Amino acid sequence: MKFMTMVHETNRPTAEPPMELFAAIGALQAKATADGTFVEAGGLLPMEHAGAIVTLAGNSLTTTDGPFVEVKELVGGYALYDLPDLETAVQKAEAFLQVHRDAWPGWEGWVEVRGLFEAPAP
Numbered sequence: 001m002k003f004m005t006m007v008h009e010t011n012r013p014t015a016e017p018p019m020e021l022f023a024a025i026g027a028l029q030a031k032a033t034a035d036g037t038f039v040e041a042g043g044l045l046p047m048e049h050a051g052a053i054v055t056l057a058g059n060s061l062t063t064t065d066g067p068f069v070e071v072k073e074l075v076g077g078y079a080l081y082d083l084p085d086l087e088t089a090v091q092k093a094e095a096f097l098q099v100h101r102d103a104w105p106g107w108e109g110w111v112e113v114r115g116l117f118e119a120p121a122p
Contacts, residue, residue, distance in 0.1 A: 002039065002116040003089035006078045007096065013106030024099035032081065032092070039080035076109070080116075089113045 032038035045051070052065045079096070083089050093111035100107050 001083065001085070002118065003081050003083055003086070003092075004078055004114050004116055005081070005089065005093050005096065006112045006114070007076045007109055008112065009074055009076045009107070009109040011106065011108035013104065017107075018104055021100065021103040024103050025096070028092075028095055028099060029079075037081045037083055037088075037092075039082055041077065041079035043077040044075055086113065086115065089115075 029038055029041060052063055055062045055064070079092070081089060081092055083092070090113055093113050096111055097109075100109070
């Protein structure tokens with residue numbers, strides 16, 4: 001089953017993540033690639049650089065562009081894995097947060113783990 005993990009930032013101690021964090025994330029991805037579970041990952045730019053929110057409410061579409069100063073939590077990146085179960089996906093999320101703890105003191109956030117809908121084969 002495929003799982004998506006999305007990292008949400010709630011506190012960013014410095015403007016840019018330290019290079020040690022990128023190295024640690026790269027090591028996690030290399031390990032997941034080697035064991036055949038890694039599908040894809042990517043980081044997202046801050047919304048003030050390239051973002052919009054498109055809303056459907058009351059049968060009307062509204063688009064709002066940045067910056068979004070009222071937003072307290074932003075999705076900073078995602079990863080896709082092909083894993084046997086939710087427990088294994090949670091372990092991947094825990095490892096990802098651990099490298100943040102180790103490499104970027106003061107950073108706070110959480111990882112959302114979601115199973116991907118896969119249409120049945122015809």
